[in-house]
Amino acid sequence: MLFLELLAQSLVQGSIYALIALGLTLVYGLLRILHVAHAGLFTLGAYLGVVVHNATGSLLMAFAAAMLGASIGGVAMFRLAYKPLLDRPPYVALIASIGLYIACEEIFRIVFGASGLTFTNQPLQGQLAIGGLVFKQAELAVIVFSALIIGLLGWLQTRTRIGIACQATVSDPQMAESFGIRLNTVRDLNFLVGSALAGFAGVWVAILNNLVEPTMGSVPAYKALAIIVLGGLGSVRGTLMAALVLGLIESFGTTYLGKVMDRNAIAFAFLILVLMLRPQGLFARR
Amino acid sequence: MLELKNLACGYGAFGAVHDLSLNLKAGTLTALLGTNGAGKSSTLMCIAGHVAQQGGQIHFDGQDIGQLPPTERVRRGIAISPEGRRLFKDLTVEENLRVGGVIHPASYFAQDRDRVLALFPRLGERLDSLAGNLSGGEQQMLAIGRALMTRPRLIMIDELSLGLMPKVIDLCYQALKTLRDEGMTVLLVEQNTERALAIADGVCVLESGDVAWQGSAADARNDPELAAAYLGMH
């Protein structure tokens, strides 16, 4: 029973990780930027979700606002921050991104207060029993949505011309243009979708925790990086697997190894182990 | 169909080409020749829209395309097989070809791909390999094939024979002849001057960014001085 419950909980945790990391994978896959500020968009989504839900009482509006806000933020970040830095060494964008993230955190703190926001009417708290396991509605919804979105993105990325066009811009942006691929459109689109996903994930985490804090992105900021690296950098399928595996490792690890290492250490010990055996990550693109 | 009027282009303050006027008629093959660093590749990349145009005009089908972005130029029918091949290394051969045909409806793809594979059967055997792993010659074939996938009306090929084995060079020239005869315009940069002169209609020789000689290929073939001075023939 404990085993099953742990398994179920790792699935929930893995799905959350997957949602957060997916957007990052898109961005990384396209521009090779370690986009730490992605976590800022995630937090932005969470705040917008709570604020709008508290104001309107509509979950749909909350998600819409969060995704819209985050994607506007994301595209703005790309245009203003990353675009001019694309032909610089990657750590330049990394540090810029870290600066952005710190600024985001502080803006949230100054605007919404340090102690965080909660839902006045926390949605989706009903419980469902499946095969003896009890889930919150919100937990099930997270699992279902991440499965759907990942399926869709995986298909888009590998099976469609848009996906291939995106990948072409990674290898050689200039030549991609020479074959009619509109670089700016493709990149904006990627940031748009990736950031919307971050906002989406933010609202879910807000619902699950009933707490939105300025610093809620700081764990995703590095965990998501670990996940996309574990997944082989840039592959949707790999990200999904890595997120689930990490959820599993953390759940069982903290339960059985908690005395030796903390949760982060367990996750990263696993990451290091995998990378030493498979330097290209669990699932390299091919 | 393509007309360069006093074209100047370069990088930042540096001018790679100073004053190039060139007129390509539809269905002709023009060879752009010159020693290393003469500015040939820069010219092609400028026509494709990647090297800054510093002066003059580029007319295509009578319209000035100098201000158009590269994405627009390829839609009008200008394709390039660039110096250094510039393949999409992380994509497979098939996907590279797919990107080549991305401006056309998906239904064109199978047919166009088969045409390329007929020209370069070797690529057919390697369809699922990553482009970055191909041998030098295979990459060259793919670069040309990819350009053909755009169904160009003007194809620009930089260093056609680079890294290709003699048999494939022959095939390529054969194919160029056919394409030209079907009405495609070709702008060819070659170091293998003999081969280029043998097939070309017009010739333009660049030297340090300036036109050193321009005329018909027939004249060029009969001008031993030119051959010795600029074309490195012996």
Added chain:
Amino acid sequence: MDYEISLLTTIAISVLFALSLNLITGFCGQISLGHAAFLGVGAYSSAMLTQAGWPFLATLPVSILLAATLGVIVGLASLRVRADFLAVTTMGVGFLFIGVVRQQEWMGGEMGIAGFPDSGLGDVGFMLLCVVLAALTAALCVFIRRTWMGRVFGGIAEDEDTMRVLGIDVPRYKLAAFAIGTALAGLAGALYSQQIKFVGPDSFGFVESITVLSMVVVGGIGSVFWVAVAAAVLTALPGWFQFIGDYKLLVYGGLLFLMMRFAPGGLAGIVESLRKPKAKPNTQAAAATKGAQP
């Protein structure tokens, strides 16, 4: 006056620490997001040894040695993984370090270690020690830069495969970079523990690693002088910013971002472009050469 001494000490330690990362990341191109772990190794070993009764100065070699040993182990990892994979691996090393230290009662666990004896050098003496060590480190960096080792590091930073084809034993050089860099970080750590008189797991986490990396990048990766300047400025900044209290980190984050956005080459880059305002290949050309790999 004490305030200046304390500030100067802090700055000297930061400079030393930043230069140690600059050696690995700037000189040799191996990006590290877990460098604070080595600061931690040095700090913990010095703190524990002084607590055990060792004189402070005697703990320095031990701190250096232990940090370098761990550094070589992490360096071995750098032989397996590259670029972004390495960045995240080193980040993992950082988390692993504090994650394990947290659980060790004999290392103070969550409570950290406090209450260990003074160096006995006095505030001024200790400050002088830190400044001299930082200066020596800078001199060492400049020297390495000028030797063949510096040239090889530069080559490895750019393209290690090519360096191998030139017959250069890339793994050993990388290990050397890690060994020297982390040894210096260990030294910085020992000084840090003496100055703060408290070491706890949270002082050597991800934030610290990021902070030191931003010093290196803001200074201009690879440039000894400007990295030292950036380390000094970024260290003193929070103090200067006390008056804006609530907005301190916002300004810090914003500055970091603006700096990278408008001066991606760091301070060194700014100075460079002031010195010769004209050249600098336009972006198109740079992109062209980047893609052009025959």
Added chain:
Amino acid sequence: MSTTYEAVAPLLVVSHITVRFGGLKAIDDVSFNLFPGELLGLIGPNGAGKTTCLRSITGVVRAQEGSVTLDGQPLDGLAIEKRIRRGLALSQQLVKPLRHLSLLENVALAAGSAKTASPLASLMHVSESAEQARALELLRSVGIAERADQLPGTQPLGVLKRLEMARALALKPRVLLLDEPLAGLNSKEARSLAETIADINRSGVTIVLIEHNLGEVMRICQRLVVLDNGRKIADGEPRAVMNDPVVRAAYLGNDTLAESAAPEAAHA
């Protein structure tokens, strides 16, 4: 000339190497010997495995089977840099100069191999002037001395090719492995660089040359090994090899010989 080699101990022995990439056998049980002082041409169709063969000799790719020995000592399992230090040098088909160094410094870095043998040794040396002098000489010998101070980023391909060769030479190799050094040069330049290669060979460096420029290959090579589809299909004196119908079918395309290679070969 070629007949006398059988008496001498080979310098480099490639025996039964096989290289697979996934399902593809890029090299399939290839063996050949390289004798001291020889200039061996390695030719074959595109994708035949020539580059892979050179790379497996230098260790850039690992051969799954077979072994390579240099001067009687096996190289198998050694890292690239160790093999290079035993006296191999590789001029790659894909040119990769260090972009932050000038052409001169690129070559000088290679010329300083004695000083870079180990991290400790490298820390002991500061001066680069001797290496720069040698580098300049080498750049001159491949004909790009006038660009010595420029950065490689903006150089045309032909220059880079020569740079690559100068850099390989700077390692003072016993065996020089050249992958298409003449590509991208016009015929006059190709001729003169081929001449340089022949000179280098005469000065005592053993050379393996991959080239599609058959004219020059026929002119300067003393022996040819032909690969096709990963297998060795011919090995011997150039003319004999070229007249081998199997080679002609695989490589030249039957009808075209007259047009390009043959006349060159004839007057070589």
Added chain:
Amino acid sequence: DIKIGLMVPLTGFAAADGKSAHEGAKLAVAQANAKGGINGEKVELVVYDDQASPKEAVPAATKLIQRDKVVGGVSGSYSASTRASAGVFQNAKVPYVTAYAIHPDITRVGDYMFRVSAMGEVQGRAGAKLVNELGKKKVALITVKNDFGQSLAAGFKEGAPKFNLDIVGEHEYSLQDRQFGPLVAKVKSQTPEVIYASGYYYTAGPLVAQLRAAGITAPIIGQEGYDSEKFMEIAGAASEGVLVTTSLDRDSERPATKAFLSAYRDATKEGADMVAASTYTAVTVLLDGLRKTGGKGGAALRDAMAAGKFDTPIGDLNFNDLHEVKKDVQVQVVKNKAFHRHSVISDPVLLAPPSKESK
């Protein structure tokens, strides 16, 4: 003017507590000034942000002492940074009052150090006694992984044998965790009668909600980290019945407590939490001392404080030889989304703070 210093995490991960601490301190100073200051001189509060980081704390503390020449300091910050700044104050012989940081070494730094709150160990022992008074034996121990949680757990485990408690499981989580699925599953499988869970309101809120959502009905005991209105907001209905050991009694009849609670609400429009109350207390203790010395700092102030008795919102305080306070532990229970008095644990032996002889 008389300057006193406040070290507080205004930014960074501890900013929420820093804000409460800042408000509490400002209130204390404002009240003192309204009453005419000290010896007719106004009191000025000099505030430095230490981001709860030792590295930031040392220069800031030095600056407080050297530049601003404060006569005394208050730490409204966490243990690590307080431990680092403590050394600076001790060296300069400037009295330093710790509001709520629980690291045992802080008062051992020297004789200029004071602490107005009960240390973690003490609260942990009180927790063990509370379990016993609830009539339960099987305890699951959930510990937040930092110095606060660790010292609470140590105290609890020290007290447990005295009351024959059976610790059926020990669990740890990190400060950043908000999702406790695996931990909850494990706790559930151990079927404890009561749960002793350390944490702060932002971890405890989600934790309690998730424990309850999993169907665990055992009483939950928290500590002063829970002591914030935010806790009820986050945990919602799940917070009902949660017990908290703390230093602030919301239903207290003591005038000092009542006055503080209402004055704080007037000043900030928010309910006071433990951090605000403790920091307020630390500042008032310092100001009381100053009043006795007539504004003089140094050894005089130290001795005045060491000898003094203080009537504060968190009880009547006086310091022992290590300058730790001895006081009762308040147990509060959440009823109708507010903290109310549950009981008081007073056991002079069990709750004795460490002194110079001990350890």
